[in-house]
Amino acid sequence: MDADYALFARIVESGSLSAAGRAVGLSPAMVSKRLARLEARLGAALVNRTTRRLALTETGERFHRDVLAILKAVEEAEARVAGQSAGPSGLLRVSAPTSFGRLHIAPHLKRFLDDYPRVELDLDLSDGFVDLMAERIDVAVRITPAVGGGVTARRLATNRRILCAAPAYIAEHGAPEDTAALARHRLLAATGQFPWRLSGADENSGARTVAIDGTSRVRTNSSEVVRELCIAGVGIALRSLWDVSADLAAGRLVRILSDCEGSADVGIYAVSPRRTEIAPAVRAFTDFLESLYRPVPLWERQPPLTGTAVL
Numbered sequence: 001m002d003a004d005y006a007l008f009a010r011i012v013e014s015g016s017l018s019a020a021g022r023a024v025g026l027s028p029a030m031v032s033k034r035l036a037r038l039e040a041r042l043g044a045a046l047v048n049r050t051t052r053r054l055a056l057t058e059t060g061e062r063f064h065r066d067v068l069a070i071l072k073a074v075e076e077a078e079a080r081v082a083g084q085s086a087g088p089s090g091l092l093r094v095s096a097p098t099s100f101g102r103l104h105i106a107p108h109l110k111r112f113l114d115d116y117p118r119v120e121l122d123l124d125l126s127d128g129f130v131d132l133m134a135e136r137i138d139v140a141v142r143i144t145p146a147v148g149g150g151v152t153a154r155r156l157a158t159n160r161r162i163l164c165a166a167p168a169y170i171a172e173h174g175a176p177e178d179t180a181a182l183a184r185h186r187l188l189a190a191t192g193q194f195p196w197r198l199s200g201a202d203e204n205s206g207a208r209t210v211a212i213d214g215t216s217r218v219r220t221n222s223s224e225v226v227r228e229l230c231i232a233g234v235g236i237a238l239r240s241l242w243d244v245s246a247d248l249a250a251g252r253l254v255r256i257l258s259d260c261e262g263s264a265d266v267g268i269y270a271v272s273p274r275r276t277e278i279a280p281a282v283r284a285f286t287d288f289l290e291s292l293y294r295p296v297p298l299w300e301r302q303p304p305l306t307g308t309a310v311l
Contacts, residue, residue, distance in 0.1 A: 004038040005067045008046065011035060012064050016054060068136055076279055088281035089118035095132075096141040099224050100268075101125040104242055104298060105141070105289075112288045119281050127223065132273045138282050139272050141289070143240070145265045152278070154270045154286055157293040160241045160300075161262030163198075164253045168233035175256055176236070179210045186217040186235035188226050196238045197263040209263060238262055245299040268293065 007024065011031065014020040021031040039046050046060035056064060075090070096105055102125065113121065124130070130140055132151065147153040165175075169186075176182050179198060189196070195213040217235045220226065227244065230237040231252050239253075247253040270286045272278070292298055 004034050005070060007031065007034055008038060009064065009067050009071060011047070011054065012056065012060075065133055068133055072136060076277075087118065088116045088279075088284040090279075090281060091120045091122060092281045092285060093122045093124070093136055093138045094140070094285065095124045095126065095130045095135070095137045097143060098125045098127050099227075099243055100141060100143065104292070108288075108292055112285065115288075116281070116284055119284070127221075132271070137273075138279065139270055139285050139289075142269050142271050143266060144269065145267070147269055147271055150274055152272045152274050154290065155267050156270055156289055157268045157297045158264055159262075159266040159268050160264075161238050161266070162241060162244075163236060163238055163256040163260055164230060164244055164248065165236045165256055166231055166233040166252065167254055169235065170254060170256075172233070179212060179257065179260065182212055182236065183214070187212075187214045188218065188229050188235040188237040189214075189216045190223045190226050191219065191221045193223075193226075193238070198238075198257075198260045199263050200259055200261060210260075242268075242297065242299045268297075 007020065007026075010023055011017060011020040014023060017031045017035070018028040020026075021028050024031075026034075035047065042063070044059045044063075045057050046063055048055045048057055094105075101123065105123070109121065109123075113119065124135070124137070130137055132140055141156075143159050163182075173185060176185055194216070195211045198210045198212060216226075218225070218229055223243075226237055227239060227247075229235065230239065230244075231247060236256055244253055248255065270289050272282055272286070
């Protein structure tokens with residue numbers, strides 16, 4: 001394979017010619033010369049050079065995606081030729097939401113790594129949307145109503161969400177008697193999390209699904225901050241059970257409106273780029289995740305809903 005392709009990918013990953021050069025043991029001048037040679041051969045500019053940073057051209061962005069796919073295919077082909085395809089091996093790149101990864105993936109990784117000693121794991125925790133191809137991700141955990149096309153997805157669990165608040169908040173403000181009363185309370189949500197869609201709500205109105213719109217008492221892009229504010233007694237939040245089950249069991253939070261849950265269309269998925277052949281390490285890690293969360297997720301294997309607000 002053309003070594004300039006790998007160097008181009010390294011330049012994009014590093015963000016500068018000098019950083020790419022340090023990574024591969026070349027001078028910035030040599031890196032610049034090889035990049036110019038690649039652009040001349042392709043007959044197109046791949047990178048806009050400025051004094052402060054590098055930026056891909058539109059052509060460069062498309063070429064970068066193709067190069068990443070080529071590099072991944074070569075990596076898998078070399079593993080097969082070397083006879084390593086008999087079992088999971090090599091570098092496995094995994095992406096997951098920050099809190100979920102910290103609480104429900106990281107504590108269990110030792111078992112996976114012990115079972116597959118030839119797998120090297122690269123775990124990236126981020127709450128932003130991750131482009132699987134651009135970031136060369138092998139497996140991503142996504143919590144979403146719909147996965148989208150172009151990927152292979154396995155549903156691991158339903159993301160159950162409940163209304164909750166701290167006992168101190170209930171003592172000061174009381175508990176809402178129905179969903180309509182939520183409008184009179186202090187609500188907490190991260191950016192983009194309103195409206196809340198609650199199922200099985202409001203016996204008086206007979207509604208099966210209720211949409212609750214509102215303004216968060218505190219504006220933040222961090223779901224973890226919302227959880228901490230809720231525990232501190234700032235307001236009522238709609239939280240995933242995987243996030244607050246331990247707090248409910250310990251009494252730091254209590255459940256509000258126990259007949260209501262967030263709509264059940266949100267699932268927890270293991271997602272991989274669609275390929276003709278699934279790498280053994282990808283299959284092993286996806287099976288490992290499924291063993292943690294099915295048939296009953298870890299966070300529901302102990303009674304998590306012990307705290308319920310009493311009117």
